[in-house]
Amino acid sequence: MFEFPQVDKSSVKNDVFSGITVALALVPEAVAFAFVAGVEPMVGLYAAFMVGLITAFFGGRPGMISGATGAMAIVIVSLVSEHGVEYLFAAVLLAGLLQILFGVFHLGKFIRMVPHSVMIGFVNGLAIVIFMAQMGQFKVVNKVGELEWMQGSSLYIMLALALLTMLIIHFLPKFTTAIPSTLAAIVVVTLLVYFIPALEARTVVDFLRSMTGDENATVAGTLPTFAFPVVPFSMETLAIILPYSFILAAVGLIESLLTLTVIDEMTGTRGRANKECIAQGGANMVNGVFGGMGGCAMIGQSMININSGGRGRLSGITAALTLLAFILFASGLIEIVPIAALVGVMFIVVLSTFEWASFKMMRKVPKKDAIVIILVTGVTVVTDLAIAVFVGVIVSALVFAWEHAKHIYAVNVTSEDQKEKTYRINGPLFFGSVSHFLDLFDVQNDPRSVIVDFAESRVADHSAIEAICVLTDRYVKEGKKLHIRHLSKDCHKLLSKAGVLVEVNTIEDPIYKVVSDELA
Structure with missing residues (x-):
């Protein structure tokens, strides 16, 4: 009924170049999600590195990229504001344990029971969410400290650079596949902005400083250090973090396992859901004791990886290690990357993620499937993907029950x-x-x-x-x-x-x- 685009097999060269490309896109995402969660940028960057590396090594889906995500950031923002960042680390630690138990008891298989119409709605909804998130990059802080839309030359430069990035990504593969077109586009646009002063475009460091309000903010840092969460070991603490941990565990696994299923469809292979649950849980437990905000699979970065040729575990490992190298040794390189280039990359992700065939198929599929697709897409945009998937599965089950009730x-x-x-x-x-x-x-x-x-x-x-x-x-x-x-x-x-x-x-x-x- 619906088909995802098919992709070819992996290679070492493609995995390495694709991982570098993904690392460039991970930095602003991690910083933005850290800001949403109300924590320091390095907490988001550490999470992106640790979750990405551990799941790349031990996860059940080669080629899938994990890191700090907005879905989990939204869950923890109230916990951080009310109780502080140490309670966040404790909640992430417990959420990781719950995810490991989910995998140990072989519950990951139930993701295969999610109807395909829900999958299509999930993918379309996330594509819209990714697009809407990029709209925030077209806003700047005015003189009174409020966000307003770009105007004049700054807007035109932003649009032109984003469009140039998209054109390079689209047309370069027609001439050569020596390097991923996404990486080439980012490098070309970065060099243009760096060597042509007239192209006044916001860079990664400008974005970071606008998010934090610190004119000296940087993505440079050190290795994360071990520190058990400083919280009281009591039932009161458990009562505070347990609800958040359950939600974090559920949201993380739903997004991860659905992303796994999408990549399965694209690559014509099958990932191991239970193994991915255990890897995600282990990564989040490590986050809890090394100062990360936790995370899960990222469909946007996973699509960048797949579209750039990344198929194997090496792509995820390269992305995580490259991100760490940026933090430790080469922060200056990542800080000069124009935000417009990364926006252009994400726009390509939106175009490739959205299941455009669903429009053409709406009149051919049963009405109940079309309604579920629209419903899940809308709920994903308005609330979050966990609620959307639950709603989609429940509605599909009720429709199934109603149809089969008449068969007796x-x-x-x-x-x-x-x-x-x-x-x-x-x-x-x-x-x-x-x-x-x-x-x-x-x-x-x-x-x-x-x-x-x-x-x-x-x-x-x-x-x-x-x-x-x-x-x-x-x-x-x-x-x-x-x-x-x-x-x-x-x-x-x-x-x-x-x-x-x-x-x-x-x-x-x-x-x-x-x-x-x-x-x-």
Whole structure:
């Protein structure tokens, strides 16, 4: 129904160049998300380095880029403002532990149950969010300290440089693939701004200083150091950080596993969801004791990596180590990169991330799928992706239940002596179809012996068991006997425990399979 663009295999050269390109794009993102969370820029940069390196080495999806993200920054902003940064580190540490447990208990497989329509809405919504985030780069601080839109020559220069970046990224691969077009575009635009003084464009260091209000701010720093969070070891502390940790763990894994699935589709390979959960959890636990704000997979940077040719683990490792090299040794190089070049890169990411085919397919797919796509896209933009995915899955499940509730029917056969009647049930019996199921029976006019045959049906949940109980009561009140055949063993046990006055024949008992851990 929908297809993501396919990409080729990995190579060492492509992974290295792609990793350098990603590192350039990680710096302003990490600084911006640190600002959103209310922490120092180095807390965001450290998080981008640590999460990126650990997940690149041990994660379940080669080629996927992880780092500090806006989704997690939004969650922790209130915690930092109310209790301080040390509580943030404690919450991230606990969130990492929860994510590891999620992977250890093989729960990552359930991401495969997210409907494809939800995936498309997720991707489209994130593309819009990335685009809207770039609009903030077209604002500057005025004389009274308020943000306002760029005007005049500064706006035209910004637009021209962003457009030039996009053109280089688009057309360079038609002439050569020796180096990633994204990296070439950033280098060309940076050199233009550096050697042509008339091109007064904001750079990474200008962005950093505007975010912090510190005219001496820099991305230069040292290695992160070990320090256990300085918080009281008490139930009160646990009560404060536990809600945040659960949300951080959930948001981080949802974004990471959905990004993993998108890259699976693009590369024609399969990542390991449970392994990724453990790697994400381990990375966040390291963040908690080394002064990082935590993070998860980043679809924007992952798309830059994939589009630049990065397929293997080396691309993520290179990105993380290059970022660390910028912080330790080469801050001056990264600080002169124009923001316009990075905005142009992200605009290309938006164009390649958004599933444009969804417009053409809207009239061809079932209406319920089209509604889910639009719903998830809108909720992602208005709230966040975790809520959007939950809403999409719930709506899809309800639509599925409603559709299948109408599929249950019965074939009636009455014996020659009119003393026994058999109802052969077809279709699933679950919470959505119980009312239709109960309407199939003519209790008052049926003979004294009634057989309900479930050989072609499936009793799926407790609501179905309750419906059988209700049906039994109706026949008992009429002084009639109800017999059930071909019911699965699990349902038989439930009926026995419930004390239902019904004869159950378990001969030819059907066996139902469950989702396998091999999926993860």
